[in-house]
Amino acid sequence: MSSSTSLNAARRAADLTALESDPRIDVLVIGGGVTGAGVALDAASRGLSTVLVERRDLAFGTSRWSSKLVHGGLRYLAKGRVGIAYESARERDVLMRTTAPHLVRPLPMVVPVHRDLGGLPGGLFARAGMGMGDVLRRLAGTPASVLPRPRLLDAARTRRLLPAVEAEGLLGGVLSFDGQLVDDARLVLGLARTAAGLGARIITRCSAETVTTDGAVLRDEETGLPLPVRPRAVVNATGVHADLLDPGVRLSPSRGSHLVLDGAVLGHPKVALTVPVAGAPGRFVFALPQPDGRVFLGLTDEPVEGPAPHVPEVPEEDVDFLLHQANRALRTPIRRSDVLGAFAGLRPLLHGDEDSTDLSREHSVTVAPNGTVTVVGGKLTTYRAMAQEAVDAAVARHRLPAGPCRTRTLPLVGAAPREELDAVDAPRRLVDRYGNEAPAVLAEAAGDPALLEPIAAGITGAELRFGVRHEGALDVDDLLERRTRIALVDADRERAREAARAALAARV
Numbered sequence: 001m002s003s004s005t006s007l008n009a010a011r012r013a014a015d016l017t018a019l020e021s022d023p024r025i026d027v028l029v030i031g032g033g034v035t036g037a038g039v040a041l042d043a044a045s046r047g048l049s050t051v052l053v054e055r056r057d058l059a060f061g062t063s064r065w066s067s068k069l070v071h072g073g074l075r076y077l078a079k080g081r082v083g084i085a086y087e088s089a090r091e092r093d094v095l096m097r098t099t100a101p102h103l104v105r106p107l108p109m110v111v112p113v114h115r116d117l118g119g120l121p122g123g124l125f126a127r128a129g130m131g132m133g134d135v136l137r138r139l140a141g142t143p144a145s146v147l148p149r150p151r152l153l154d155a156a157r158t159r160r161l162l163p164a165v166e167a168e169g170l171l172g173g174v175l176s177f178d179g180q181l182v183d184d185a186r187l188v189l190g191l192a193r194t195a196a197g198l199g200a201r202i203i204t205r206c207s208a209e210t211v212t213t214d215g216a217v218l219r220d221e222e223t224g225l226p227l228p229v230r231p232r233a234v235v236n237a238t239g240v241h242a243d244l245l246d247p248g249v250r251l252s253p254s255r256g257s258h259l260v261l262d263g264a265v266l267g268h269p270k271v272a273l274t275v276p277v278a279g280a281p282g283r284f285v286f287a288l289p290q291p292d293g294r295v296f297l298g299l300t301d302e303p304v305e306g307p308a309p310h311v312p313e314v315p316e317e318d319v320d321f322l323l324h325q326a327n328r329a330l331r332t333p334i335r336r337s338d339v340l341g342a343f344a345g346l347r348p349l350l351h352g353d354e355d356s357t358d359l360s361r362e363h364s365v366t367v368a369p370n371g372t373v374t375v376v377g378g379k380l381t382t383y384r385a386m387a388q389e390a391v392d393a394a395v396a397r398h399r400l401p402a403g404p405c406r407t408r409t410l411p412l413v414g415a416a417p418r419e420e421l422d423a424v425d426a427p428r429r430l431v432d433r434y435g436n437e438a439p440a441v442l443a444e445a446a447g448d449p450a451l452l453e454p455i456a457a458g459i460t461g462a463e464l465r466f467g468v469r470h471e472g473a474l475d476v477d478d479l480l481e482r483r484t485r486i487a488l489v490d491a492d493r494e495r496a497r498e499a500a501r502a503a504l505a506a507r508v
Contacts, residue, residue: 005197005413007472009507015051015201016220019229025049026400027391028216028231030208030245032056033063034184034380036237037191038387038407043235044200045410046391046402051229052200053218055207057478058192059185061310062239064482065345066380067258067288067298070095070104070179072136072147073381084362084382089140091382092179096146099384100412102421102435103187106147107180107288108271112158112329115169130176150176163267166331175271182291182432184380185482189471190412197413204472211236211245213370233394236374240308240348246374248366250351253308257318258298260341260488261287265334266295275329285325291432292457294340294488297322304346314342341489350377365389367397384408413437429458434466441466455499456492459484464496464503476500 004011019025027043029036032054040052054060073088096104130150137147158173159165181187192202205221211234218227236245243249266273266287273287288296300318319339327333350364363378363386375390388405395402414435416424424431426438434441444465445451451461467473467483479500480487487493 005193006470007193007196007202008469009474011196012203012205012472012474015203016206016227019051019201019218019227023215023227023229025051025229025231026233026402027051027394028053028208028229028234029237030211030234031237031239032058032188032192032202032204033061033237033239034059034188034191034383035063035239035375035378035386035390036235037188037195038383039235039237039375039390040200040202041191041195041198041410042384042387042391042405042407043394043402044195044198045406046395046404048391048400048402050195050200051231052192052195052202053206053208054204055221056310057204057474057482058202058472059188059482062345062347063188063380064185064485065256065258065312065343066181066184067256067286067296068181068184069107069286069288070181070381071379072133072140072178081362085136086139087385088379088381089136089142091385093140093142093146094384094408095381096142096179098409098411098415099407100187100190100415100435101418102414102416102432103182103190103412104179105182105432106177108161109176109178109274109286110153110158110161110271111174111176111274111276111284112162112165113171113173114166114329115171130174133176133178147177147179150174161271162269162273164265164269164330164332165273166329179381180272180288181380183485185485186433187380187412189483190414193471194410194412202472205474208245211370211372232400233398234372235390235394236372236376237390239376240346242348242374242376246366246368246372248368249364249374249376251376252349252351253304254347254349255302255304255312255318255344256299256347257302257314257322257342257344258296259314259319259322259339260343261295261297261334261338262340263289263293263295265338266330268293269295273326273329275325277325278328285322287326291429294457297326297334300344301347308346312344312346314344318342318344343488347379348376363389365393367393371397373397430463433463440470444469456486456496457484457489459486459496461499461503464500465506468503468507473504476504479503 026048027050029052043050073085076085153173155170209217215230240253275285277283373394414437416436430438444462
């Protein structure tokens with residue numbers, strides 16, 4: 001079955017009406033983050049009738065608060081976790097070359113080597129680590145044309161790439177490459193819309209009230225009305241809240257905080273600054289340049305006690321930690337007043353007795369006594385492998401009539417080979433965010449040049465309209481928080497609020 005990839009209020013209403021008329025489905029996916037959207041795509045692509053429900057909005061939780069790095073697994077290799085390291089490198093290759101080449105780009109990253117911050121031994125250690133990372137790249141089959149090989153830099157070259165780095169005692173730098181998402185929330189949108197194009201029903205503002213062996217009761221959060229459904233299989237992909245549906249799951253959530261800076265504070269770096277955390281081998285703080293000229297400084301790894309909040313706050317101690325670690329390598333310290341905004345996400349780590357920084361990033365797929373399949377743990381890079389394993393478990397447990405997994409070779413909506421993307425007749429910024437759909441975004445202006453003028457953070461009114469008509473945005477926050485990332489800075493949010501309201505008013 002195939003249908004339009006567009007998500008909007010009208011389609012949501014039609015999907016709810018269809019479910020009310022016929023509540024029988026193969027797979028119910030609960031949770032609209034990257035894992036849930038990945039499960040929905042995997043199931044739909046195997047020919048299973050699939051419904052995804054999300055209490056709030058797509059990418060509402062952790063999936064929009066990542067570092068936006070598509071990691072190759074070097075950190076895990078350093079800890080002897082060869083399996084997850086290879087899986088990470090392999091999944092990075094799939095994302096960069098097949099799934100979403102329009103959303104993932106190579107990111108150059110430099111570890112500056114200072115005489116008083118590890119000196120030559122530290123530099124050699126960093127170079128050896130990057131060499132192991134390059135072995136992973138080759139094992140995964142990623143060509144050097146996609147991710148170049150690491151190399152050593154002299155002090156002059158390091159300063160050109162990192163204008164704000166401390167020059168005194170600088171010996172040089174170690175340059176390596178990893179993958180970077182233009183926007184993690186856009187990856188979730190791409191997964192959900194691609195699943196919708198294969199017939200999946202993607203329903204936001206819809207919660208799962210109860211799940212039993214006999215079925216499930218959904219609740220339309222817009223109207224408050226209950227909706228009984230009869231899925232043959234249920235997949236719990238609710239991340240840090242997975243234990244609410246499956247009490248047998250034990251998690252130890254960890255908070256990863258980031259600060260938003262103006263790129264000018266760091267001299268508009270051309271590469272990511274990578275600073276080893278003092279006294280914590282294998283941990284780094286990153287200053288990651290973004291397409292809009294800003295820089296994200298992250299990240300922390302702190303345990304979260306008690307119930308996991310839906311929107312985590314960034315505590316002052318996280319701000320202090322990030323500034324202190326980054327400033328160790330900088331000529332002019334970043335000040336607290338330089339911080340434009342901040343965000344934090346919660347990692348759904350599997351419970352263990354170790355410190356949160358040592359807890360495994362491996363994922364778990366389990367089946368509860370009522371037959372619910374829970375997929376949890378892992379990380380953004382490996383979402384596809386997690387989704388495949390979860391659907392495999394559901395198919396086996398409930399004997400679903402499914403075909404083989406197709407997602408390793410299935411491009412998302414907007415995806416195309418790099419040479420095709422380079423030929424798209426649209427501004428580069430739009431191609432990087434929308435791929436070959438960029439001309440359709442421009443068409444939303446309908447001849448009105450004002451809708452092509454930037455409102456805030458480079459975002460235009462045409463993009464807001466596209467978010468409403470094709471990407472399922474139902475309110476102002478959907479547009480400013482997740483379809484775009486305007487709301488990362490409070491002043492930008494206020495500047496764009498009226499334009500968002502206008503886009504919603506023009507939904508038909």
